[in-house]
Amino acid sequence: MDKKTRPRSAGYAPYLAPGLLLCLIFLVVPLLMTFGYSFTSWQGIGSPTWTGLDNYTRLLSDADFWASFRNIFFVIVGIAVVPTLLGLLLAAVLFDYIGKKHGDRLVSAFRSGLYLPQVIPVAVTGLMWGWILAPKGAVNGILEKVGLSSLSQNWLGNPDLALWVVLFVLVWMQLGYPLVLFLSGLQRIDPELYEAADLDGASWWQRFTRITVPLLRPEVYVVLVTTTIAGLKVFAQIFVLTGGGPGNSTLVPSYFAYQNFFERADVGYGSAISSTMSLLVLLIAGAFLTRQAREDGRA
Amino acid sequence: MSTDTRSAAPGTAPEPRPGGPRAARPRRRAAARSGSARRTPLSYAVTAGIALFVLAFLAPFVIIVLNSFKTTADYRKNGPLSWPEAWNWDIIGDVWKQVGFTEKLTNSVTISLGVVVIAIALALFNAYAIGIGRVRWRTPLLVFFLGVNVLPQEGLVYPVYYLFKELGLYDGKLGYTILVGVIYSAFGTYLLTSVFSGFPRELIEAASLDGAGRWTILWRIVLPMSWPTLSVMCVFFFVWSWNEFLFPVVLLISNENQTVPLGLSVMQGQYTSNPTALSAAALLGVLPMVIFFFVFQRTLTRGMTAGAVK
Numbered sequence: 001m002d003k004k005t006r007p008r009s010a011g012y013a014p015y016l017a018p019g020l021l022l023c024l025i026f027l028v029v030p031l032l033m034t035f036g037y038s039f040t041s042w043q044g045i046g047s048p049t050w051t052g053l054d055n056y057t058r059l060l061s062d063a064d065f066w067a068s069f070r071n072i073f074f075v076i077v078g079i080a081v082v083p084t085l086l087g088l089l090l091a092a093v094l095f096d097y098i099g100k101k102h103g104d105r106l107v108s109a110f111r112s113g114l115y116l117p118q119v120i121p122v123a124v125t126g127l128m129w130g131w132i133l134a135p136k137g138a139v140n141g142i143l144e145k146v147g148l149s150s151l152s153q154n155w156l157g158n159p160d161l162a163l164w165v166v167l168f169v170l171v172w173m174q175l176g177y178p179l180v181l182f183l184s185g186l187q188r189i190d191p192e193l194y195e196a197a198d199l200d201g202a203s204w205w206q207r208f209t210r211i212t213v214p215l216l217r218p219e220v221y222v223v224l225v226t227t228t229i230a231g232l233k234v235f236a237q238i239f240v241l242t243g244g245g246p247g248n249s250t251l252v253p254s255y256f257a258y259q260n261f262f263e264r265a266d267v268g269y270g271s272a273i274s275s276t277m278s279l280l281v282l283l284i285a286g287a288f289l290t291r292q293a294r295e296d297g298r299a
Numbered sequence: 300m301s302t303d304t305r306s307a308a309p310g311t312a313p314e315p316r317p318g319g320p321r322a323a324r325p326r327r328r329a330a331a332r333s334g335s336a337r338r339t340p341l342s343y344a345v346t347a348g349i350a351l352f353v354l355a356f357l358a359p360f361v362i363i364v365l366n367s368f369k370t371t372a373d374y375r376k377n378g379p380l381s382w383p384e385a386w387n388w389d390i391i392g393d394v395w396k397q398v399g400f401t402e403k404l405t406n407s408v409t410i411s412l413g414v415v416v417i418a419i420a421l422a423l424f425n426a427y428a429i430g431i432g433r434v435r436w437r438t439p440l441l442v443f444f445l446g447v448n449v450l451p452q453e454g455l456v457y458p459v460y461y462l463f464k465e466l467g468l469y470d471g472k473l474g475y476t477i478l479v480g481v482i483y484s485a486f487g488t489y490l491l492t493s494v495f496s497g498f499p500r501e502l503i504e505a506a507s508l509d510g511a512g513r514w515t516i517l518w519r520i521v522l523p524m525s526w527p528t529l530s531v532m533c534v535f536f537f538v539w540s541w542n543e544f545l546f547p548v549v550l551l552i553s554n555e556n557q558t559v560p561l562g563l564s565v566m567q568g569q570y571t572s573n574p575t576a577l578s579a580a581a582l583l584g585v586l587p588m589v590i591f592f593f594v595f596q597r598t599l600t601r602g603m604t605a606g607a608v609k
Binding site: 011012013015016018019020022023026027028029030031033034037044090093094097098101102106110111112113114115116119120121122123124126127128129130131132134136137138141142144145172175180184229232233235236239240253254257258261262267270271273274275277278281282285286289 | 337338339342345346349350353356357359360362363378379380421422424425427428429431432434440442443444445446447449450451452453454455456457458459460461462477478481482484485488513517538541542544545548549559560561563564566567574577578580581584585588589591592596599600
């Protein structure tokens with residue numbers, strides 16, 4: 001039997017080749033090209049001129065870039081932090097209270113309702129909210145009905161408010177993701193734990209902080225990692241809701257790069273922005289991964 | 300609506316959770332004493348509160364539905380919150396025609412199916428080599444696929460746009476479909492490899508001793524056994540691809556290539572003076588995915604957990 005003498009892993013290379021090659025061509029080559037362009041001045045036609053680190057020094061003193069960077073923290077709050085906190089609370093109420101007293105069917109219906117925005121195309125969500133928040137839209141209509149028309153305004157057009165409104169829409173879009181993950185994580189928890197806590201006279205809040213939250217740590221970790229990375233990359237939401245405006249009040253790096261690529265034909269500068277962000281995302285993802293690998297090793 | 304939260308994870312006690320109305324089932328004394336399953340006025344109030352919250356949460360959809368059937372006159376007179384005076388289907392019909400919705404739907408379905416096929420095939424081959432074949436450098440390879448998977452699209456978009464123009468793939472469905480398929484295959488590879496690492500090796504070795512080649516083993520043993528994971532991946536890749544935005548904005552510019560979300564978001568600029576038409580456009584964009592959601596609800600919720608916590 002000469003099969004046995006063959007190394008176990010021989011003969012698999014042909015299976016790996018197409019996928020790896022396509023990844024290199026379609027993803028790695030463009031990434032390296034972007035990195036290359038970031039050291040040049042180029043309008044997208046003709047040949048790029050080498051300018052060294054000029055784009056990066058320009059970046060450091062660009063108020064728009066810093067504004068986009070500040071806004072990204074708000075976006076992460078809206079995409080990662082608030083939905084996680086709200087999701088934990090809702091998941092616990094649904095699982096440990098409503099589910100026990102009023103049945104799983106109700107929980108399942110609530111969960112479906114809250115998850116729905118997750119599957120709607122972001123562009124369409126933007127269309128919908130843009131319509132609702134428009135100066136003559138539904139929100140102002142409601143305010144008028146309840147006699148608070150003095151509060152009505154152009155929600156996405158007010159530079160002091162736009163970012164907060166965007167943040168609100170982001171929470172609306174994102175809430176379903178942690179909720180579904182947490183609800184399924186709770187299935188893992190031994191019901192006897194809750195019963196024992198009940199026996200000891202623990203209140204609902206104590207069960208929440210001492211049992212639910214600690215046991216959902218893996219899920220919370222996953223949600224925070226994935227959504228933080230998604231927050232750094234956020235594009236479509238801003239594109240359809242505000243276009244980065246008014247001014248630069250809701251500008252984010254990816255949209256800023258897009259503007260430089262396709263609206264200002266400043267490809268070199270756009271490349272410097274997206275190279276910086278790509279590097280940042282890779283570093284953060286790498287840090288999370290190493291941390292997790294270390295924890296897995298310890299466990 | 301069905302519950303799919305029943306499947307208890309391994310390690311969970313086999314006893315069913317206290318489940319609401321059927322409180323007559325044998326219970327532990329602990330729960331019985333504290334009465335955690337008893338309905339109280341407070342529990343009704345909490346439930347009503349959550350129900351209200353969910354309703355408010357879904358209100359945008361209701362508002363869109365209400366206004367997609369109003370004539371402009373009705374809207375101007377009664378505002379966005381009223382019930383339509385008459386359910387007028389013409390607005391949706393007009394928008395459907397203007398947007399070329401049939402064409403957009405066909406584009407979205409074709410592209411998404413193509414993306415699913417490409418991504419699944421590539422991921423399956425990659426993961427077969429890495430997870431089951433245990434090729435050399437499999438850890439660096441996995442890190443590579445994971446890294447590729449988190450890359451921001453903005454880091455690739457300009458060179459892809461430029462290269463597609465040079466290669467004649469710009470504004471075409473083929474190049475775009477391959478591109479998105481390749482991106483998703485990186486995620487699929489990562490997910491499938493972790494599934495395959497728990498694959499029973501005896502099975503493969505037995506088949507190999509019986510003279511089965513690599514291809515036969517993949518086709519006859521690995522593929523059928525990984526179908527549960529693959530089906531979840533199919534559903535997710537379909538939704539993701541349907542909802543893609545940056546690449547289609549840049550790469551699919553002409554009318555006959557645009558996808559549903561894109562074709563509709565263009566309306567935003569054109570219909571500013573026609574609010575009910577804009578609302579109808581939003582409704583048209585929401586509907587396909589709502590239908591998809593209700594059909595594949597179980598798979599979607601099951602899949603999220605499979606993908607996220609390995």
